[in-house]
Structures are given as structure tokens and as C-alpha cells.
Amino acid sequence: MCGIFGYIGKREALPFILEGLKKLEYRGYDSAGVSTIQHGKIFLNKSCGKIARLEEVLEARPIGGSIGIGHTRWATHGKPSDENSHPHSDCSDQITVVHNGIIENYLELRRQLAEEGHKFTSATDTEVIAHLIEKYFKETGSLETAVRKTLNAIDGSYALGVISEHEPDKLIAARKGSPLLIGIEEDETFIASDISALIKYTSRVIYLNDYELAVITENDIVIKDRDGKTLKKNISFISWDPESAEKCGYTHFMLKEIHEQPNAIRKTIEGRISAESANIHFDELNLTEKEIKNINRVVFTACGTSWHAALVGEYLIEQMVKLPAEVEYAAEFRYRHPVIDDKTLVIAISQSGETADTLAAAWEAKSLGAKVISICNVVGSTLARDSHGVIYTQAGPEIGVASTKAFTTQLSVIYLLTLLLARTKGTLTGAEIKNYIHDLIELPGKIEQVLAREHEIEKIAQKYYLSNNALFLGRGKGFPIALEGALKLKEISYIHAEGYPAAEMKHGPIALIDQNMPVVVLAMTGKRYEKILGNIEEVKARGGQVIAIANEGDNYIQEKADEVFYLPKSPIAVSPILAVIPLQLLAYYIAVKRGCHIDQPRNLAKSVTVE
Numbered sequence: 179m180c181g182i183f184g185y186i187g188k189r190e191a192l193p194f195i196l197e198g199l200k201k202l203e204y205r206g207y208d209s210a211g212v213s214t215i216q217h218g219k220i221f222l223n224k225s226c227g228k229i230a231r232l233e234e235v236l237e238a239r240p241i242g243g244s245i246g247i248g249h250t251r252w253a254t255h256g257k258p259s260d261e262n263s264h265p266h267s268d269c270s271d272q273i274t275v276v277h278n279g280i281i282e283n284y285l286e287l288r289r290q291l292a293e294e295g296h297k298f299t300s301a302t303d304t305e306v307i308a309h310l311i312e313k314y315f316k317e318t319g320s321l322e323t324a325v326r327k328t329l330n331a332i333d334g335s336y337a338l339g340v341i342s343e344h345e346p347d348k349l350i351a352a353r354k355g356s357p358l359l360i361g362i363e364e365d366e367t368f369i370a371s372d373i374s375a376l377i378k379y380t381s382r383v384i385y386l387n388d389y390e391l392a393v394i395t396e397n398d399i400v401i402k403d404r405d406g407k408t409l410k411k412n413i414s415f416i417s418w419d420p421e422s423a424e425k426c427g428y429t430h431f432m433l434k435e436i437h438e439q440p441n442a443i444r445k446t447i448e449g450r451i452s453a454e455s456a457n458i459h460f461d462e463l464n465l466t467e468k469e470i471k472n473i474n475r476v477v478f479t480a481c482g483t484s485w486h487a488a489l490v491g492e493y494l495i496e497q498m499v500k501l502p503a504e505v506e507y508a509a510e511f512r513y514r515h516p517v518i519d520d521k522t523l524v525i526a527i528s529q530s531g532e533t534a535d536t537l538a539a540a541w542e543a544k545s546l547g548a549k550v551i552s553i554c555n556v557v558g559s560t561l562a563r564d565s566h567g568v569i570y571t572q573a574g575p576e577i578g579v580a581s582t583k584a585f586t587t588q589l590s591v592i593y594l595l596t597l598l599l600a601r602t603k604g605t606l607t608g609a610e611i612k613n614y615i616h617d618l619i620e621l622p623g624k625i626e627q628v629l630a631r632e633h634e635i636e637k638i639a640q641k642y643y644l645s646n647n648a649l650f651l652g653r654g655k656g657f658p659i660a661l662e663g664a665l666k667l668k669e670i671s672y673i674h675a676e677g678y679p680a681a682e683m684k685h686g687p688i689a690l691i692d693q694n695m696p697v698v699v700l701a702m703t704g705k706r707y708e709k710i711l712g713n714i715e716e717v718k719a720r721g722g723q724v725i726a727i728a729n730e731g732d733n734y735i736q737e738k739a740d741e742v743f744y745l746p747k748s749p750i751a752v753s754p755i756l757a758v759i760p761l762q763l764l765a766y767y768i769a770v771k772r773g774c775h776i777d778q779p780r781n782l783a784k785s786v787t788v789e
């Protein structure tokens with residue numbers, strides 16, 4: 179949603195803050211700002227636009243000091259503008275704050291503060307925090323106490339960084355519902371919204387939990403709970419290498435991450451499977467055999483691309499584990515009073531592990547007695563820590579806003595988890611499981627074969643990049659892949675693209691078909707192949723253009739479709755993971771040809787940590 183970074187140490191704060199914000203820019207990038215303290219005086223610089231614009235402003239007016247905070251914004255309250263950018267100040271400009279989250283009761287607080295004479299300069303909810311701290315500092319004379327009283331007065335979510343002239347040696351950090359980490363090095367301490375901004379400087383981090391507040395000085399870190407009791411926190415070690423958060427020669431993070439998928443899947447499955455013994459093991463699943471045998475229903479909950487992964491899981495669970503399975507949008511699930519109990523396994527899927535709706539859905543499921551396990555890509559993320567068990571995808575940092583390697587590693591985990599459940603429930607034999615495991619082990623090599631032919635996709639993109647609309651059709655497990663292909667295209671090229679179950683086309687979308695509407699069809703051979711061919715005929719009969727994703731050796735399809743991209747033959751159970759690769763590349767190359775910003779598409783953010 180937004181990115182926060184803070185520094186306190188022996189060196190100049192500004193370079194660290196700017197570098198940290200650049201690593202966090204994928205979280206939100208409509209405005210940015212920094213504030214530092216030098217010789218007891220507070221300085222602030224902020225502007226609408228990307229961090230590059232802020233750097234230009236700072237070029238002309240640099241700010242010094244060895245303590246500071248910075249912010250890169252995805253607007254929630256108040257349009258992107260210089261005034262609405264963070265950091266925000268109090269009336270005396272002696273306190274500055276950066277905030278990621280939403281203050282639900284900000285209007286009422288703003289009214290009260292205005293009545294008490296506070297002057298507001300922005301339309302944001304965050305500015306209320308600066309004025310509340312000002313108010314409580316006047317009452318108590320303690321910055322820490324003023325911040326704690328402020329946090330007790332607000333409803334909503336926050337990851338917060340605060341500095342002040344009143345106590346210029348302190349950096350205060352606090353969190354509730356939005357992620358915030360403390361990075362520790364010999365002579366300096368950092369705060370950041372996620373690991374990608376810290377990994378360059380340190381691998382030693384402390385995860386702040388909800389309601390915790392940290393008072394950080396040059397030589398000390400004191401973390402307290404909401405009652406002010408000092409806590410003893412463990413230091414965690416991050417295994418990501420700094421290189422993985424760089425582009426490594428690729429034009430865009432998205433293209434790099436598309437190409438990382440074979441190794442990301444290899445890393446995700448290694449150490450968890452034994453093809454010989456048909457064993458599957460997840461270290462932190464935290465589900466006993468007895469608990470698995472007690473499960474009589476599976477409910478997936480997620481958002482966006484992760485929700486599409488869940489849809490594939492629904493098919494796999496029903497087919498292989500013979501259990502009823504359903505998929506719920508997290509935002510709907512959390513408010514719908516779902517009927518679940520201790521026999522329900524809820525699987526919450528989230529790349530970031532910080533998506534507000536998915537977190538709330540998981541908490542709701544836990545409160546109703548369900549076993550909740552999460553599939554996350556960020557170690558120590560809130561969802562991972564708040565679930566009964568977690569299975570980490572090993573995709574490494576995914577910087578591109580459009581999710582790619584997280585999706586295919588989520589599918590790999592879901593596939594293995596399904597096999598584990600099937601083995602425990604006895605719905606698949608050891609021999610069957612060995613075959614399925616073998617199919618998954620073979621998959622990364624097949625993805626590499628597809629990636630080696632990306633120029634074929636680029637040629638197709640060249641023909642269709644000027645389209646204004648597109649339709650993606652699939653059947654069975656091809657349907658969620660059609661949805662994912664449509665989402666990829668719409669979020670980075672801004673073409674209006676829709677995914678549909680192919681059979682549904684006749685019930686409305688067929689009215690859209692004309693010569694300007696490219697229709698991408700997942701036409702891998704399977705028991706519905708004949709039906710898919712029928713759908714292609716229906717599109718062609720109306721002048722539509724068909725781009726088919728088909729299995730190699732299918733010579734028939736090329737008589738029907740305008741374009742065909744052939745996939746290496748792959749077993750039907752893993753075919754969705756293979757079929758999404760050309761769709762990712764198609765969206766990428768179309769967006770490049772349209773001159774779109776690939777890694778930071780307009781209006782989007784990598785992690786939606788607000789409702």
C-alpha cells in the first residue's frame with residue numbers, strides 16, 4: 179500500500195532513506211517525501227510523483243542529519259499532491275510522521291482537533307496523527323507517551339515512523355495491521371515496511387507485532403506493548419540475498435520474475451518431496467495426521483492472483499482428495515458469517531502475507547474454530563505468523579506489481595499439499611502420488627522450453643497490442659488460468675480484458691465478439707477439448723480472432739485458430755502452471771509495446787494493506 183523507511187545511526191540518513199524508498203516504491207508510488215533532524219532542527223521535503231522527482235527537489239535543497247523517516251505513497255484519503263504527500267507535520271512543524279494504513283475515525287478526530295485550534299494542511303487521515311502527538315506531547319512532555327496515547331485514540335491500521343525536535347535523538351516506530359520491521363546493524367538501525375528495503379544493509383531484523391511500539395536511539399532499541407511493558411524480542415535472520423531484489427540485467431522486474439519461475443518452483447519443492455517414497459513434508463504446516471483425517475471440507479480464501487491460484491486448488495482438492503472445496507474472495511468471506519467449524523481447513527493464500535482482506539478472513543476463520551494454514555511468499559509476514567501453520571513459497575522477493583512467480587509457486591505448493599492430503603486420506607495410492615510428484619519435478623524444465631520461445635509470443639503481441647478489449651476462455655483448470663491471463667493483461671496494459679469459463683461465452687460475452695476482439699483460448703487436450711474447439715468455431719463464426727494455447731502435436735487446432743502457441747506435452751494436473759507462462763509473456767509484451775509502466779502500473783500497489 180505505502181512504503182515506510184527510517185534511519186538512525188552514525189551516518190547521513192538521507193541516502194539510506196532514498197535508497198530504501200526506491201526498494202519500496204513498488205508498494206505505492208504516487209508521491210514521496212523525507213524528513214530528517216540536524217542540529218536539533220527538523221527538515222522536510224516531499225512531492226507528488228515518483229521518488230525520482232523527490233530526488234530532483236532534494237538535489238536543489240538537500241536535508242542533512244543522521245536520523246530521518248521517508249515515505250512512498252499509494253493514495254487512500256486525499257488525491258496525490260504535494261500537500262497530501264507524507265511525512266505530515268503538526269502545527270509547529272516540530273513533529274513529523276509517516277504512516278501506512280487507514281485511520282477509520284480520522285474525520286471525528288480532525289473535527290475535535292480543529293475545534294482545539296489545530297490547523298490542517300492536507301486532506302489525509304494521516305495528518306491527524308501528527309496533531310494528536312502534538313496535543314499529547316503538550317500534555318505529557320514525553321514523545322513516547324504522546325505517541326502511545328495517540329495510538330490508543332485512533333481506530334484503524336498503522337505502520338508508523340515518528341521523529342521530533344522535542345526529542346531529536348529518538349526514532350519511534352509502531353504497528354497495527356500494517357507491516358513494519360526493524361533492521362539492526364553495528365552502527366545503525368533501520369525501520370522499513372518490508373525486507374526488500376533492508377536486505378542491502380542487514381539480514382538481522384525484528385518483526386514488530388500489532389500494538390507494539392519501539393523507541394529507537396543510536397545505541398538502544400526498546401520495544402514495548404500497548405500497556406508500556408518492555409518486551410524481549412527475538413532477532414530473526416533473513417536468508418534472501420540482496421541480488422534477488424535487483425533487476426540483474428532484465429529490462430523490468432516482471433520479465434526477470436517470469437524467467438525466474440523454473441528455479442523458483444525448484445526451490446519451492448526441493449526438500450519437501452521424495453519421489454521414491456511418495457512422501458511430502460512441509461516443516462511449518464503444523465497439521466497432524468489426525469487433524470488432517472478430521473478435515474471434511476476445504477475453504478480457500480485470497481484476493482487477486484492468489485484467488486486464481488485458489489480456484490485451481492479447488493479442482494485439485496475435489497479431484498484428488500474427494501473433499502468438498504470452495505473458494506471465497508477474502509473481502510466477501512470476512513463479512514458473510516461463513517458456516518465453518520473445526521472440521522474445515524481454511525487455506526489463506528497471499529504472496530505478501532499482508533493483504534488486509536485476506537488477513538481479516540483468516541482471523542475470522544480462526545475465530546470460528548477452523549484450522550487455518552497460509553501459503554505465503556514473505557517469511558514472517560503477518561498472515562504467516564497469524565495462521566496455525568504456513569507453507570512458504572520460495573519465490574524470493576517479487577517486486578513487479580503483477581504477480582508471476584508467486585502464482586506458479588503457489589500452484590506448486592497447492593499441488594503438493596493436495597497430494598499430502600490425498601495420501602493421508604488414502605484417496606490416492608503411493609504409486610499415483612509418485613507419478614504426480616514426478617510430473618511436478620519435470621515441470622520447471624518444460625517452463626524453460628516455453629520461455630526459450632518467448633519471441634513467438636512477442637510476435638503475437640505485435641499483432642494485437644492495439645486492441646482495446648480481450649477475452650480469455652478456459653474450461654476446468656483452464657478457467658482460473660483464463661482469469662489470471664486476463665488480470666495480467668488488464669493490470670499492466672490497461673486493456674479491458676475478461677476471463678470466462680468457455681461454456682459461459684454463449685450466455686452473454688459472445689455479443690462482444692467482432693474482428694477487433696482477440697480471444698485467447700486455453701485449448702490444451704483433455705476431456706473438454708472437443709467443447710473448446712466448439713467455442714473456437716463460435717468465435718470464428720462471428721469474425722473474432724483466436725489465439726490458442728495448445729499442446730504440441732495438436733495439428734488440428736491451427737486450422738481453427740488465427741495464432742497457436744504450443745506447450746510441451748504435460749500431464750493435465752500440472753498443465754495450468756505451464757499454460758499461464760505464455761499468458762504472462764503476452765501481457766508483458768503487449769504492455770511494453772503500449773509503452774506502459776510495467777513494474778509500477780498506474781493506480782496499483784503491490785500489497786493492498788487496507789480494506
Ligand code: AGP
Binds near residue numbers: 530579665784785
Ligand atoms: C496480481 O498480479 C495483483 N498484483 C494482485 O491481484 C494481487 O494478487 C492481490 O493484491 C493479492 O496480493 P497478495 O497475494 O499479496 O495477497
